[in-house]
Amino acid sequence: MSFSSKKIKIWGLSSLLLVVVFAFTSPADRYFEIAKNLDIFATLFKEVNALYVDEVNPNKVIKTGIDAMLASLDPYTNYIPEDDIEDFRTQSTGQYGGIGAVTSRVDGKIRVVMLMEGYSAEKNGLKIGDEVIKIDNIDVRGMSREATSDLMKGQANSPVSLTVIRYGSASPITLNFKREKVKISNVPYYGMVTNNIGYIKLSDFTMQAGKEVKNAVIALKDKGAEKVILDLRGNPGGLLLEAVNITNVFLPKGLDVVSTKGKLAENNATYKTLNSPVDIGIPLAVLVNSGSASASEIVAGTVQDYDRGVIIGEKSFGKGLVQITRPLSYNAQLKVTTAKYYTPSGRCIQALDYTFRRGDGSVGKIPDSLKSEFKTSNGRKVLDGGGIDPDVNTKQEALSPIAYSLLSKGLIFDYATKYHYEHPSIPEAKVFGLSNAEYEEFKKWLKDKDYSYDTEVEATLKKLKETAKKEKYFKDIEAHIKGVEETLISSKENDLNAFKDQVLTLLEDEIASRYYLERGSIESTFDSDKTILEAIEVLNNKDRYNQILSAAR
Missing domain, CATH: 3.90.226.10 (2-enoyl-CoA Hydratase; Chain A, domain 1)
Incomplete structure (x- = not known):
């Protein structure tokens, strides 16, 4: 059987599911429609494969057709090709062969963002904040995070090396690991x-x-x-x-x-x-x-x-x-x-x-x-x-524009890495907090960094200017608009103070993860998470707890 024929067979099995949902009046009508549509699809693919101006990739074209068909049903009915089976098993079992490191693209670079306690990555010297540039001597700087993650995974007991750029190091560092069966805990x-x-x-x-x-x-x-x-x-x-x-x-x-x-x-x-x-x-x-x-x-x-x-x-x-x-x-x-x-x-x-x-x-x-x-x-x-x-x-509380900018541009992440290498230890995550002086240090560090952002007010003002110019009112309101723009510039300069509590929470969360990994990231929020604080209040108020669960409330 040819490769394209194999793919047509896969399509046929999936097409069967789509056609079966049609409410025909009799089984004979339904099976005729199944056979007819399968025949149409096979004939169509054969003609496209033979006549299309460029070479057709059967894998890609057929999967596109299957995905589109299943998407017309609901988002959870999915085709999982052989190449994706391992990822699907990881989702179902929480297990995979790897080193216990989580990577993400931060400001365009593949960074280690979390380590799992007790696994090879943590035990053999990988650090949160490391930028991964090579895996087994393969340059990954132009790869997607998913492709990089796949390279790190493999059979248990197989070796893998990572070359990383580390904060404060003059040259890249190569670290060697042995993959193992990693179990992602349901209760981190x-x-x-x-x-x-x-x-x-x-x-x-x-x-x-x-x-x-x-x-x-x-x-x-x-x-x-x-x-x-x-x-x-x-x-x-x-x-x-x-x-x-x-x-x-x-x-x-x-x-x-x-x-x-x-x-x-x-x-x-x-x-x-x-x-x-x-x-x-x-x-x-x-x-x-x-x-x-x-x-x-x-x-x-x-x-x-x-x-x-x-x-x-x-x-x-x-x-x-x-x-x-x-x-x-x-x-x-x-x-x-x-x-x-x-x-x-x-x-x-x-x-x-x-x-x-x-x-x-x-x-x-x-x-x-x-x-x-x-x-x-x-x-x-x-x-x-x-x-x-x-x-x-x-x-x-929704993220303020400045907090979102600092997060999305990796500046919260980068400062946490810097802080970690300059401070050998911190108190337990539950009680750790940055002082006012330390927050001022963070603000100084930001001075030569790009964290520009547009607020909703600025976007609305920009649209107003465009509309005013189009409708010939701009000259009449230009002075007022300029005054508002100047006020906004002044206000944005104060955003690091106005949203200090929010930015501090993000900083403390990220810094705590450097010392205590996921446990630190979670514990650092106990004193600021409004939902957790509300749960504590409800649980400690027996009368309120019972009243909530009563039909008489």
Whole structure:
């Protein structure tokens, strides 16, 4: 079989999924349409391959067609070619062969932005802030971050070398590592946020997530935790069964957690808690935001439906769809949406309706008029069709233009690296803070750096000037506009003072990560994160906690 024929076969299997969703009046009509469309596609590809003015890359063209077809269904039904299988396995299992270093492009350079504790990168001298210029003597400066990351990965026990430019070093340094099986922890951090409140950061739902949360709760109780914060913010979800296992840490055995309903009877199921819980009474706060999706919403929704804890933060993403994987020819796979899931109260939190698309292909949110009301165990009202609404709303402060500029241009990152090499140690991340004098040093360091930025007011003023010139009013208002521009220049010069608290928080977070890695980055926010502070207040106020969970509120 030719290479292009192989790809056509893959397309055929995927096309089958698209055509099957058509509601034909009889199986005979449906199968005729399948055969007809497969024949049209095969003939079309053969003619394009033979006649097109340039050489056609079958891999690229066919994948474009498959991706476009599946995108017309929903964003979560995806084709995974053989070349991407390893990345998909990493997402599902949290495991890969590598050195335990995270890289990102910072101000145009591939930089080490985090090290995983206990792995080869940390043990063999790689530092956050290092600029990676070569991997196994291959120059990576023109490569994407993804390509660079792929070069670092490989079979466990295989060697790999990195050549880096390090702050303060006169010449590049070459470091040698041995790849190992790296397990990305679902719980990158747990610890005491106050003397009686434990905190768990859950970032993924790969295998063993439930066990990791269970162990964290047990360890925190041993440290004196009488209440627990479970942070699901920014967690995109993952394995449904791990969501069930996590709720089981806080809920009794035998309770419904999530039900799935699809077109095929085999996809209809109800998942219950199967094990003995760790603690069904400990006060619990679950933190969510717009980045909390899928399995995160199953956990938050189940906790809310059983009135087992207080949900705090922002409305969650609203993904109520379940996917499974199916093998395809030539080691490819299909991830396909097969069902919707429902929380114990009966609500589906799916926010976007992919069944009905607008003329431009976009989809809209479920209108409020079509949302249904459900009841929690205590009789509280909850709605479907729009994610999980928190019991207590908080809103994180938006980044100011100057803070965004300092972050995006890598200046916060670079100063943290400089600070690290000039200060051998700092206090524990929970108590670390920059003094006013140190902040003034940062401002001096910025003087010859480019952190120019445009505010929304400046963008509006620019548009006003263009419109005024077009409509011949500019001369009449020119003096007023100039006055506003001068005022803005003066105000922007003061932005480092006006937004000092925000910039300080970002600096302290980045600096803490240099000394204490991810633990430091998380702990440094405990005294400034409004959602965590609200959770502490709610958990420490027994009357308010109980009132929130009462239907009478």
